[in-house]
Amino acid sequence: MWYVIHTMSGTEQKCMQQCMQYVDESDYVEMFVPHYISKKHFKKEWHDVEKTLFPGYLFVDTDRIEAVMEGLAKVHQYTRVLKDADVVSPITKEEQEFLSNMMDEHHIVRYSEGFLIGEKVCITSGPLKHYQGCIKTVDRHRRIAKLMIPVFGGMIPVEVGFGAVKRVSQEEFHQMKQQNIRKHQTSPRGKPGQVKVLSGAFEGMTGRLLCAMPERDEWMIELELFGVATKVSCQREEIEIL
Incomplete structure (x- = not known):
C-alpha cells in the first residue's frame, strides 16, 4: 500500500x-x-x-x-x-x-x-x-x-x-489523413509490417509496424504525418496487420 x-x-x-x-x-x-x-x-x-x-x-x-x-x-x-x-x-x-x-x-x-x-x-x-x-x-x-x-x-x-x-487546423488534419488513405488505396496491400489504424485520431490511415510489446499492450507504428515519419503508440485493438 x-x-x-x-x-x-x-x-x-x-x-x-x-x-x-x-x-x-x-x-x-x-x-x-x-x-x-x-x-x-x-x-x-x-x-x-x-x-x-x-x-x-x-x-x-x-x-x-x-x-x-x-x-x-x-x-x-x-x-x-x-x-x-x-x-x-x-x-x-x-x-x-x-x-x-x-x-x-x-x-x-x-x-x-x-x-x-x-x-x-x-x-x-x-x-x-x-x-x-x-x-x-x-x-x-x-x-x-x-x-x-x-x-x-x-x-x-x-x-x-x-x-x-x-x-494544425481540423481541415489541415483531415486533408493529411485523406492523402494517406488515397495513397494506400492505390498501392499494393499486404506489404511486410504494414498496418491499418482502426480507431482513434488516425483511423483509416496505413503505416508500418515498428515493434510490439504485448505485455504492455503497446504497439509502436510509424505513420507519415505532414511529411514526417512519426512514431505512434497504439493498442492492439486499434490496428489491423495487413
Whole structure:
C-alpha cells in the first residue's frame, strides 16, 4: 500500500534520504519521489530534465505504517504522513493504479508527444496517450501539459512533459489523413509490417509496424504525418496487420 509523506517543497530527495536512514528497511518495500521528464533548451539543444511530480511529497510502499512512523519521528526534517480525516491511511487502490499506469518502473512520467488539432490535443506517444481526458491546458513554449488527476482524495493539478510537434487546423488534419488513405488505396496491400489504424485520431490511415510489446499492450507504428515519419503508440485493438 502506498502512503504519502508530506515534507517541505524542494527538499523531497533530502527528506527521503533521512527517512531511509531512520526507518528500518524491513518495514517497507520502497520509498520514492515521483518525477516527470520535461524538456529544457540550453546549448542550442533540447535536453531531458527530471522534475518533481508532486512538490512537497514522497511515497512509501508499506503494510507496516506504524513502524515507519516510529522511524519518521527521529527524522530532523519536517515529515507528516497524510491522513483521511483523523486516520492515517494509504491512497486508494484506484489512485495507486492510476499513478502506477502513468509512471514507469522508476516512478517517472516519461515525455509525451503529439499534435494540437485546433483546440484538441492529439497524443501520438508517451503516457499521456491514455490520459488525454485529464489534460486541461498545453504550454507549447515550455513543452508542458497541465492535468487534473485523481489523487490524495481529490482532483490535483500537476504538470508533465508534453511536446506538441505541430499545430494544425481540423481541415489541415483531415486533408493529411485523406492523402494517406488515397495513397494506400492505390498501392499494393499486404506489404511486410504494414498496418491499418482502426480507431482513434488516425483511423483509416496505413503505416508500418515498428515493434510490439504485448505485455504492455503497446504497439509502436510509424505513420507519415505532414511529411514526417512519426512514431505512434497504439493498442492492439486499434490496428489491423495487413
